[in-house]
Amino acid sequence: MKRTLYILTTLILLSGINACKKSSLDLLNPNEPGMLALQTEEGMKRAGLGVYDKFGTRYWWYALTYHDVMGDSYFASVGNFSFRWTNQVATITLSNGTVLTPPQGGSQVTELRNRNSRAFGTENVFYNEWLAMYLVNNQANLLLQAVEDPALKLSGNVDVKKNVFRAWSYWWKGFAYSRIGSLYAAGIVTDEFAKSNNNYISRQKMIEEANKNFDKAIAALTAIPTSAGSDYDNVMKAVVPTLGVDKGGVITAQQWIRHMTTYKARNLLVNKTVSEMGAADWNALLTLAAGGIQATDRSFVMRSAEQNDLVGQTAWQPYRSLIKWTFISERLVQDFKAGDQRKERNFYVSASPTINSQGRGFQYSTRYEFIPVEDGGDYSSYEPGRAVIAIACSYEENMLMKAEALIKLGQLDEGLKKIDSVRTFQNAELPAVAGTSLTAEQAYEELRRERRVGLLNKNVSFYDARRWGVIKPLSQGGGRKGAVVLGPGGVLDTNATLDYNYLSYWDVPLNEIDFNNPGSGSAPVVGN
Template sequence: MKQFILIIIITFFISSCDNDQLEVQNLNDPRFDVLETESGLISLATGVYQANIDADDDPFIDYDFAWQVQAYHECMADAIYIPFGNWSFRWTNQPTSITLDDGTLVTPPQEGPQPQALRVRNVRTQTEENAFAHEWMTMYKTNNTGNYILSLVDDVEIRDDVDLKRKALRAWAYFWKGYAYSRIGSMYTEGIITSEPGETNANYVSRQRMIEEATLNYDNAIEQLNQIDGEISGFMESIVPGVFAPSSFRGNSSSRLLTKDMWIRNINTLKARNILVNKKVDEMTATDWTEIQTLTDNGLQAGDFIFVIKQDGVNFNLSGNVPIRLLIGWHFLSERLVQDFKPGDKRFTDNVVELRNAEVNRSGRGIQYGTRWGFNDLDYASRIDERINIYYGSTYDENELMKAEAFIYSGQIEDGLNIIDNIRQFQDAELAPVAGTGLDEAGALEELRKERRIGLLLRGVGFYDARRWGVIEPVSQGGGRTGAVVLDAVGNLNTNATFDYNYLGYWDVPDQEAAFATPGGGGSAAYENASPK
């Protein structure tokens, strides 16, 4: 797979430079003159977001992060469900079986378990219908943009604050490389480390090695930031436009300016996430929990800048994202998520409505595709531009819940429960405190499980949790979910069903890469106008 700079980044150059600055001789060569100017380099840095959102090499092929990748994660977490075949959505959230209250075993009406259905589509000719391709393609585009920034930053003439700008740009490149490697290492069995612009290789390394490389790049970013004399927020405002700045959540505002300290705290929280989500809970050691506590103690604080994008209706994100698709008949709210809301949770009463007519066995594709519930246009799902966040990075809420989990598993149960109460208060849940109620470790962990499901909804961590908690393992191996709510094929409510998800924990390298470099053992018009199928 040749990693080209996105053509869309050229639009940043055009918008940020006068026409007489643009003497472009070869549009297929990303190192044309405009890139070798300060304004061009800043536009390239801004373009890392576009590399995240959309990785099209072809106008008829759509590899997408803000919609497809985010949706895959949320549906495999059984927070939402997607019954449509577009981009292989329906196969991504197809469990092996569901056992109803009366013992009836229900299997998928088409094909087999999720691993089989996805792997048969892991061929290059499936292009965007290959679910494995989307996160890989967008993250390696992101990594490649970081490589280009690093290759140019020392040579481009910069007019003022030279040292600050060079170091901030290096930090930006290292940060996004760390982010890309984190996503690859947290989702694929193997990955590739590449630091040369436009190049790939066949030197596949383990997912654990990918996380190590992510940490190395995150640490390089912190090193650059610590060497800067002065504050970077003014300069970073030119790289992080308003559409990438966070909105508030239920009145809890976040800074729209990225400072050095906030950025380092973001990195610490993401490093803690990498430790937490890439081991099963029973594989975690005391050293792991201590490291998570240390990182989260120095992680995101309430009000810090966080890495997001918002639907703006103009340039970056029109309707290709999960929050709006929850309101227009593409994605649906899972019964299994709804049952995890505690009675009286204001987040539920404000955001969730009972449908006039329940969705039942949508298109005859399986009873997992059914629900009595939908979202209001408010905190989680919205048609309104810039109302809510589409999360790229971590948040204060996630930082604190990781800390709470570390406390609970380290025997400090009350400290963990206090944090859960604080996050519920932070999100205006209006729930009674659970600290001081005498909960043991099992009870505390159940409160944590529910709060991570609800408090971190649509934050991109639900599938990681299902994996590390063993929920996606076969029932025969102690996995699955019991006591689950589901509507049967004629709409009867079952409240004690068993889901045997049997999902892939880590995905295979997509054939879009492997066809050219075999592993060594280890929003475009195309979808803006698409209809569910």
Template sequence: MKKIFLTILSASLLFSCSKSSLDLLNPNEPTPAVLKTEEGLIRGTLGIYNKFGLEFWWIALANHDVMGDSYTISAGNFSWRWVNQVSKITLSNGTVLTPPQGGSQGTELKNRNDRSFGNDNAFYNEWAALYFVNNQANLILDITSKDDLSMTGGADEVATKKALIRAFAYWWKGFAYSRIGSIYIAGVQADKFVDGTLMNSEFVTHDAIVKLGNDNFDACVAELNKVKSISAYNALFPRLIPDFTATGKGGVISPDAWKRHIATYKARNLLVNKKVAQMTNADWTNVLTLATAGLSKDDKIFTMRSADVNDLVSITAWSPYRLQIGWANVSERLVQDFKAGDKRYERNIDGPYAPYGNERNRGAQYATRWYLYEISDGGDWASTTTGLAELPVACSYEENELMIAEANIRLGNIEEGLKHIDNVRDYQKSELPHVAGTGLTQADALEELRSERRIGLFLKNVAFYDARRWGVTAPATQGGGRQHAWVIKSDNKLDNDATIEYNYLDYWDVPQNELDFNTPSGTSAPVKSN
């Protein structure tokens, strides 16, 4: 990766956020010397959040959600209409609906994989954001590896502050690599801060990139094990996260809770990067072991929300806001997955109304009869009011519980698995009757698991991963698609027995923005899918 990102990185290496803003620290002279002071290092570490940009907080997260068909976006901006353009819909009467314009998702996205498309190259946004994050973390690790760092306090306090800052950098590197490896066909290992020179032209497989994520998570744990003063830790941690995220489920994450979060993410890395048909009993046992050591319901986690001034999502530029103004629309298929009597439905789903969302006739999959209730009106997920909506940046307690549930069910421990589904439903105040102890078969238990992951993990970063590993997004010739789906027909009436063939890419190509400046070596892994 050469100058395509590095010129920008060099100009903005000290983007950081204070307790209440996202101002540049000494923007005219961003010298490394500033980072060698304790205050400069703290603000530079906090600045990791700024590197995500709207390319991640809005575009990348929405890409995953619409490919998971939890909500839809028909707008052409950022190529979204192509990101969630399905190949075919067969209505219950046999009528076949194909896209009114363009071809399959893969074809349309590959056609736009060019620098000339800017942010409309869907492949670009998540790649750029996460390598920016990774590079800022590299800078922090580089500064803290040297002996000329000036920090205050006794020996235990200094050791703790340094360990916490390094743990923070390793965490975000682990996060970045995990997401890159979970969506792109290949990536590059980038473990040195770069300011305009060649980084690495050896592309490796997405599995190798995911392993780098796990390796950096292990390095994070090693740093957390060096914490010697919990008071120094608790005093510094709030300064490393934006103050507007230190509420709700966000806040000071204890070393032990952080380690549990890492165990949860490592379980996710294994679960979502294999199709269910490829998972072995050993894989499920590993998922179970990791998730059993994972997040507890009272653990603080990394979160994002909007703020009144200089926030990271510009108040409006993320899905919790856009779902309320018609930019994004809750999917008919998501509403279909609620069980009767679920209080989450009553709190969140408003409708049915006359169908909307497909005003431009871009595809029947975009039409819906449903809105979401505002959080201020009792909803859980979406709001135009600053500061009310909260998204987990990485994993959540509910995701961890449902990984324990799935691993148990697939290993034959059906009753134990169902208990964890009940735990999530109780935690989210669904008031659904418990399914444990009802004598469900494994197939019935897996259906409870599937629907609960759809509802309980809405806006929690896994919708596409699930659709991919379950085979839903695969071509029909490979058993993919969704049967018995709800679709709004051209006469604005519901067809509750349609078949949707999504035919989405499993892993995205490396963006041409990268390849134009970083030619793969002769031994590189493939950077484009067939």
């Protein structure tokens, strides 16, 4: 991160309202008088909006795709950005006993670590999300520093606007630390602009820091009186790009608080395996989710726009999934229940199935292709602004966390009602499962399948595969049995076994370590 922060001391985003095009961004050197702009309301608003620019293609395309393919919701055989190595399974065992192994390279663990070097640039998988999140965190630190400057001049209710800026900053810090703690073996807490340290803390401690920042954001929002609408809206309309508007308006303070509460619930759920979760954990999850996102709440999202915008139309999953850079996985499609209209409106059977794409393995095979949004689908689009990806959490995720907690606490029908609610919300047109006398095992299978299909493109597929133990070696109880695989000759096997053998938590990138060697007492920086 010292390398990252060195870059940031010369590039600070201070403009970009309206459509938030990169062509309108004004990058200023903080050592020049331009930093005085942060003593103005307009400068603060533009710096707040500038958080979005810090994500970049490394996050919106590369990082999110890594998660999707490691969760076996999608697959990608292309070598660019090391996509192919990120979802290189160890073996596929067909139902006739034939064992298929990748024709090139070693295990995912070996191939990713072989590329953990500055020499590999964007091919170093470990670096892309790390860099994006610390860029976001640093921009938030800049805002927190500026909001406490006595020289800052704001119009209207100054206290309200300062608290909105504080909440905005702490929200993004909580988000960034959550992403780091949920993916890497260790991370760094840095709360000062353009400053770092070599105290690497464990992923568990990173999640604690994430939740502390969410709590600080909640405290700032709670301090805003309900009568402060115009001043609150004035800032929020400036810092959220038009591409990020959900359900037609500004997210309210209470909706935002619920969003962070849902994220805290996610942090609890996805950073333990199911077997590690005890009754106290499930009760804590249920309590958090009870205060989480509601069906009518607005939330933070991202859309694509013109090529030179924050997310270029061709530079993310919803577009790449239509041009054969990524494909929907057969294992995802098999998790749809018969008659699920989400499957019917989003996928069709191709006349030319993809089999052993690029000769790189039969995990890269599928019969299905996406139906774009403009033709009635939900996920993918050729057109700017049509497809949407949640930046953080969603109503469906919150409901399914309630469902899982209830099922694990023995309240099967109450949990199944939540699953039915999500299916209704997404127009699945499936019969209700509540009240059908399902066993605990059957109820949890409904939950598993619904998280797979109902949370597609909602940032949790890899986390789920990890906590369910799917990515562990087959010899340790991992893998997926009863899997659908399109094998040699295009023969469909509905009872194959996949041994993924993926890293659960990633190593800290050497791009960081090379400039910032761990200090005494640091947590291990190598994942497992």
